[in-house]
Amino acid sequence: MSTIEVNDLWVSYASKEAVRGISLEVNAGQVIGVLGRNGAGKTSTIEAIEGYRPIAKGKITILGLDPIQDRKKLLPLVGVMLQNGGVYPRMSPLEVLKLYFGYYDDPIPVEELIRLTDLSRAQKTPYRHLSGGERQRLSLALALIGRPKVLFLDEPTAGVDAGGKGLIRQAISTYASQGAAILLTTHELIEAERICDEIVVIDTGEVVAKGSAEQLRERYGKSAITFRLSKSIDVAEISAKIGAEVTELEDLSYSVDPSASPSVISLLTSAISQLNVEIKELNAGKSSLEEVFIGLTDHLEANSDNANQSKRRRRRS
Known part of the structure; x- marks a missing residue:
């Protein structure tokens, strides 16, 4: 049995379904991250x-x-870190x-927590005078103090x-290595990639993707080449030479579709060198986690834009 088990979870507000059939698991020693745009349903979950x-x-x-x-039974076993x-x-x-x-019956010593969260210099400062970072580190210390088996961040x-x-990332990873099950929400994709064993992407109240950062890039990312040059080139000419479509972006930047294979990269660099054009920057590989996340959830922006346009039309009419 997993430490946290969620099966077919539904949460409603009046007639609105905020969470629709979400299932997830967190095992001891795991850090699971829940990602989603504002309004996606992650907080309700x-x-x-x-x-x-x-x-x-x-x-x-x-x-x-x-x-x-x-x-009452769970209270001493669970730690919660709020914003x-x-x-x-x-x-x-x-x-x-x-x-x-x-x-708590077996709390972590206060001195150890202060050292772990680097609050030594601020330990006697009133809460209202703490910086945002110091408040967050104190909140983490309060979540950890009871040695919880489950941690929500x-x-x-x-x-x-x-x-x-x-x-904070190091403290989370260290505590997970001691056997805690950790479930966190974040908007920071670098954070999710660095410390989460698995990422759950929620969109409109449903799980739309699940896996490690690398697995998400493999499943939903695209192989791509982007490059920036010292001066402009004829994209049609280069496309014919490398057998792939080159698209001009902006500021002397270009992309190649659809493949970032070694052979295409070799043909591209050779073709550009024959033109005596300097390659200022060249990137090749899978999409970043941020690009994958945007691709999985970008319809929300389109819906928001459509809603805003409708509001503007109603105001003009």
Whole structure:
């Protein structure tokens, strides 16, 4: 049995179905990331799994327990990191960690948590004076203090500088290696690629893709070549020479469709060198995770544009 099991989850608000038949699993030692644009249903999904939101249909178990009916049993076994920590503004990290320390039977020592989340210099600073990154690191410390077997993280590196992001990612990876099951949401695709064992992409309340970052690139990405030159070229001439279509983009940049095979790359560089044109930049390979994500969910922007156009037409009429 997986640590977290979600089967055919449906969540509704009045007549609107926010989540439609989502299923996912998280095993001990895994970090699973849930990606989705705003309004895709990922927050509703996570809140339902945490037991904070009633479900219309489906089944959820955490450590074999129901998150709503068995809430008291699960409380000491689950850690939740929210974007807004809910800490009293005048309390310092040291004070709030000492307070939480008393809530658990076997908590992580406060000093260890302060060191892990790099809060030493800010440990006596009132919460209201902490930076965004310091607040996020404190929120992570509060989620970890009870040594939970399950950890929910909502945008763990939102508003955090580059150094803080690295520290939080390392803490998450370290805790997962100790056997915790971790489910997180994020808008940062680099973060998802670096720390998630599996990524679940949600769109309009449904799972549209699932797998590791590499698997998603392989399944949904395209092999592509893009290059930038020192001066313009005749794309028809180059296309004929390499047997693939070359398209001019902008600022002396070009793309080749459809393949990024070694033979096409070799023919391309040879053809350009014969023209005495310098290649300023050349990129070849699978689409990035960001490109894959946009490709899986880009219809939302089209729908939004259509809705905005309709509103403008109604205002003019």
